[in-house]
Structures are given as structure tokens and as C-alpha cells.
Amino acid sequence: MYMTQTVDEIFEQICKIIAPFNKKNIPITKDSLFSVDLELDSLNVMDILSEIEDEFDITVPLNMLPDMETVGQFAETVKQLLSEQ
Amino acid sequence: MTFDLFEKFDPILNDYNSLPKGAGNPFTVSMEQVLSPTTAIINGRETILAGTNNYMGMTFNQECMDAAQEALLTLGTGTTGSRMLNGTYNSHKKLEDTLREFYDTKHAIVFSTGYQANLGIIATLAGPKDYVVIDADSHASIYDGCAMGNATVVRFKHNDAHNLDKKLARIRKNDPQAGILVVLEGVYSMLGDQAPLKELTRISKAHNAFVLVDEAHSIGVFGETGRGVAQEQGVEDQIDFIVGTFSKSVGTIGGYCVSNNPKFEVLRLVCRPYIFTASLPPSVVASATKALELIANSNLRAKLLSNSRRLNNGLSQAGFEMGTTGESPIAAIIIAEQNTAITFWGEMIKEGVYVNLALPPATPKKLNLMRCSLSAAHSLEQIDFMLEKFILVGTKLGLLQDMPKRVLA
Ligand SMILES: Cc1ncc(COP(=O)(O)O)c(C=O)c1O
Numbered sequence: 255m256y257m258t259q260t261v262d263e264i265f266e267q268i269c270k271i272i273a274p275f276n277k278k279n280i281p282i283t284k285d286s287l288f289s290v291d292l293e294l295d296s297l298n299v300m301d302i303l304s305e306i307e308d309e310f311d312i313t314v315p316l317n318m319l320p321d322m323e324t325v326g327q328f329a330e331t332v333k334q335l336l337s338e339q
Numbered sequence: 340m341t342f343d344l345f346e347k348f349d350p351i352l353n354d355y356n357s358l359p360k361g362a363g364n365p366f367t368v369s370m371e372q373v374l375s376p377t378t379a380i381i382n383g384r385e386t387i388l389a390g391t392n393n394y395m396g397m398t399f400n401q402e403c404m405d406a407a408q409e410a411l412l413t414l415g416t417g418t419t420g421s422r423m424l425n426g427t428y429n430s431h432k433k434l435e436d437t438l439r440e441f442y443d444t445k446h447a448i449v450f451s452t453g454y455q456a457n458l459g460i461i462a463t464l465a466g467p468k469d470y471v472v473i474d475a476d477s478h479a480s481i482y483d484g485c486a487m488g489n490a491t492v493v494r495f496k497h498n499d500a501h502n503l504d505k506k507l508a509r510i511r512k513n514d515p516q517a518g519i520l521v522v523l524e525g526v527y528s529m530l531g532d533q534a535p536l537k538e539l540t541r542i543s544k545a546h547n548a549f550v551l552v553d554e555a556h557s558i559g560v561f562g563e564t565g566r567g568v569a570q571e572q573g574v575e576d577q578i579d580f581i582v583g584t585f586s587k588s589v590g591t592i593g594g595y596c597v598s599n600n601p602k603f604e605v606l607r608l609v610c611r612p613y614i615f616t617a618s619l620p621p622s623v624v625a626s627a628t629k630a631l632e633l634i635a636n637s638n639l640r641a642k643l644l645s646n647s648r649r650l651n652n653g654l655s656q657a658g659f660e661m662g663t664t665g666e667s668p669i670a671a672i673i674i675a676e677q678n679t680a681i682t683f684w685g686e687m688i689k690e691g692v693y694v695n696l697a698l699p700p701a702t703p704k705k706l707n708l709m710r711c712s713l714s715a716a717h718s719l720e721q722i723d724f725m726l727e728k729f730i731l732v733g734t735k736l737g738l739l740q741d742m743p744k745r746v747l748a
Binding site for chain 2: 296303304308313317
């Protein structure tokens with residue numbers, strides 16, 4: 255059902271997943287850095303990743319994490335993985 | 340930009356520098372003398388060791404010390420070689436025989452530490468086309484084994500069988516032929532909870548995955564003959580690899596992996612953390628061998644768990660927020676504020692009790708823990724002393740305000 259989604263739609267979805275982790279309600283943009291802007295540590299990011307996997311029904315290898323520093327990069331990766339299915 | 344390799348650690352260094360100096364600093368404490376498995380001289384005073392992993396009190400076991408001493412005097416202080424070159428003595432082989440017997444498996448490989456056993460087994464077994472699926476709360480050595488290897492790493496929610504099933508199903512859907520290694524722990528050390536191995540192995544097998552269980556904190560502690568949680572839960576035949584350590588209940592240092600897989604021995608030729616490091620010194624090998632024999636026939640497990648229940652129940656009744664339930668040798672209280680936890684630790688050591696301060700990211704759910712690991716060698720008096728000091732410090736720091744008086748009295 256997500257196959258045809260645009261990156262923007264995926265980004266919106268991901269923002270919803272991040273919301274419970276974003277305790278200070280910091281506004282999220284595609285350029286938001288997880289570590290600096292959203293003040294999330296690597297464990298939080300791994301938990302978010304896990305929820306994204308279940309939401310979009312894809313496998314996002316932990317090995318990809320070092321290359322995904324912003325929320326936008328997450329959305330791009332999900333789009334890419336969905337299109338490969 | 341900066342050329343300073345250390346700049347990235349500045350936030351950690353700042354935190355570290357803000358810790359109390361001297362006796363109250365949890366990261367600079369050292370033991371002046373070790374008196375027994377459960378007591379040492381620290382800051383000039385006799386202190387109860389409440390945070391070691393000396394579950395069976397093996398470090399001063401007379402038979403183990405005699406065996407170590409004899410090996411030291413006859414075989415020397417070290418092997419100066421790796422298992423592959425110069426470093427395998429008959430005693431290393433005998434230790435592996437003892438492990439095979441202990442676990443009733445066909446194969447056993449001894450590593451120089453448990454950390455290296457996990458690095459070696461995980462990084463070597465799971466290659467570039469394979470998957471490693473790990474529990475979110477896995478020990479650092481498991482994460483590092485994943486980082487060292489080339490497999491795709493997927494993480495499932497702690498002890499959540501349903502979530503594991505989803506992750507495995509997804510991998511299988513895209514990659515029906517992939518090799519998959521699921522890595523679990525018998526007991527998760529921070530909160531002492533056991534893995535539901537029956538469920539988790541059933542699901543793993545349904546997806547044709549291999550299963551590795553790290554029994555670091557459960558060897559000696561659980562199971563009829565001390566093999567660990569897999570034995571306790573009756574699922575040993577479903578498990579492909581058991582990893583463990585000699586650094587806890589066995590009372591020395593070293594790691595191992597046992598298996599019935601017919602091709603297991605090839606790992607000696609391809610596993611880099613096995614090959615490119617020196618083998619264990621003879622004295623360590625001798626005491627580990629003796630301790631395994633003792634553990635298999637020991638009745639200390641019941642004593643250990645009853646010690647743990649006593650401390651867990653006492654802390655819970657005193658009104659502390661508990662991280663543990665007493666189902667394992669771990670007793671941990673949760674402290675909301677990190678600074679309070681650090682102060683708590685400093686007060687405890689001043690009162691003569693050395694517990695472990697466990698802070699995120701080493702802890703699940705970002706908990707600050709005052710964590711004890713019980714030993715079968717702790718006396719009831721020592722446990723009651725710990726409890727008394729916990730209550731004293733907890734009251735002083737205002738953590739027990741709402742407590743019914745009768746408990747404090
Ligand atoms: C689950 C787990 N695996 C492996 C290890 C590593 O053991 P060793 O001390 O032998 O390196 C530990 C020890 O902290 C552990 O808790």
C-alpha cells in the first residue's frame with residue numbers, strides 16, 4: 255500500500271513515528287539532524303528505525319544508520335527500499 | 340573543522356569532570372586488598388562487594404586455586420602464542436573436552452574472552468549475504484560482533500516474539516535463501532530478565548534461522564547441571580550455538596562457544612578473534628577447568644537465587660522502585676535522576692557497600708540503576724547489611740518518603 259507514496263508522504267508518516275520520541279516537540283523538517291536538532295541518541299534512532307520497518311513493512315538494515323543523519327535521508331531510504339520490492 | 344581526534348568526546352569529558360572527586364567517584368575507585376569473593380578493602384575500609392559477577396564465589400575456591408597454582412608452576416605464566424600457533428597446550432584441549440562434557444555437545448572452542456567469542460562467532464558466521472537478527476537489548480559484544488561482520492543487521496524488540504516473527508518473515512519474503520543467525524541472551528544482565536527461549540527458538544526455526552544464545556550470566560546459575568537458561572527452559576536441542584564466559588560464575592577469564600554443528604571446527608581456521616590473539620594462560624585454563632567440574636555438581640544455585648530473592652524482596656518492601664524481580668541473581672533499583680544515582684553510589688561506598696552504578700546507554704529504557712549481583716558466597720548477614728545501607732541512603736536522599744514506618748523501623 256505504500257509503494258506509490260511520494261517521499262513527502264513518507265516523510266509525514268515518519269514524523270508521526272518520531273513524535274512520541276520528540277519530547278520537547280521540536281519542529282521537524284527534512285533537514286533535522288536526529289542527534290543535534292532532535293536531541294535523540296543512537297538508541298532512540300534504532301527504536302525509530304524498528305518502528306519504521308514495521309510501519310512500511312520493509313527491512314532497514316542497522317548498517318545503513320551511519321548514512322542517515324537527517325529525517326529526510328530516512329524518508330529517501332524508505333522510498334528507495336519500497337521501490338526495490 | 341578540527342584536527343583534534345578527541346574533540347568528539349568533549350561532552351563525555353565534561354560530564355566526567357563534573358563527577359564528585361575522590362572516594363565518591365564511581366569510575367576511579369579501586370580495591371586495595373581483596374579479602375574474599377565478597378569483601379575487599381576500599382578507601383581503607385572493609386567493604387562488601389555487591390556488584391561483582393562472582394555468582395558462585397569461585398574466585399577463592401581452594402580446588403580452583405590449587406589447580407591454577409600447579410599449572411602456573413609447571414607450565415609458566417603465559418603461552419605467548421595464539422591458539423593456532425604455539426598457544427594450544429594439552430590443557431586447552433582438556434578445557435574444551437570439559438566444556439563438551441559439561442554441555443554434552445560435540446564441539447567446543449575456547450576464546451580468550453567472552454567478548455571475543457561473540458565478536459568471532461557472529462562476525463565470522465554471518466557473511467555478506469547473510470542476516471544477523473539481534474534483540475534490541477543485546478550486550479555490547481553482540482552489537483560489536485555485528486559491526487565487525489559484513490552481514491545485514493536487523494534488531495527486534497526486546498524479548499518480543501511477535502516482533503521477531505515479523506522481522507524474520509520480512510527477511511524471508513525478500514530473500515528466501517538467506518542465511519539467518521538469531522542472537523539471544525539467556526539472562527539480560529541489566530534487569531536480570533530471561534529470554535522466552537521456547538517461543539523465540541520456535542519462531543526462529545519456523546523461518547529456518549540458526550539460533551545463538553549467550554549464556555554469560557546464566558552458566559552456573561540456571562539449569563539442572565548449570566548449563567544455563569536453555570537447559571532450564573528445556574530447549575537445548577533447538578539451539579545451534581551457545582556462547583559463554585569464564586569471567587562470571589567460573590571465576591576467572593575466557594570465553595567459549597559450543598555446538599553440535601558438524602562443520603563447527605572449521606571456525607578454528609577462519610575466525611579472526613580466535614586466531615589473532617594470544618591464548619589463555621595455563622593457570623586460567625586450569626582454574627576454569629576445575630570450576631566447570633565443580634559447577635556441574637554444585638548445589639549453590641538454590642542458595643544464590645534465595646540470596647537474590649532476599650535482597651530483591653527487601654528492597655521492594657522498603658519502597659524502592661525495582662528494576663528486577665528476583666528471578667535472576669541481579670537486584671537493581673531504579674533512580675529517576677542521574678545525579679541522585681551518582682550520589683547514591685558515593686554514599687553506599689562510604690557505608691561500606693560497593694554496588695554497580697549502571698547508567699544509559701548501557702541500560703535499557705535509559706534507566707539509572709543501582710545494581711547488585713548476588714553471589715552464593717554472600718552470607719545472610721551481608722545481604723541484610725546491604726539492605727540496611729540501601730534503606731539508610733534511600734531515606735537520606737528522600738527516595739523512600741512515602742514508606743510505611745514499619746519497614747523502616
Ligand atoms: C551478555 C554478555 N556477553 C558477553 C560478555 C563478555 O564476557 P567477557 O567478560 O568474558 O568478555 C558479557 C560480560 O559482560 C556479557 O554480559
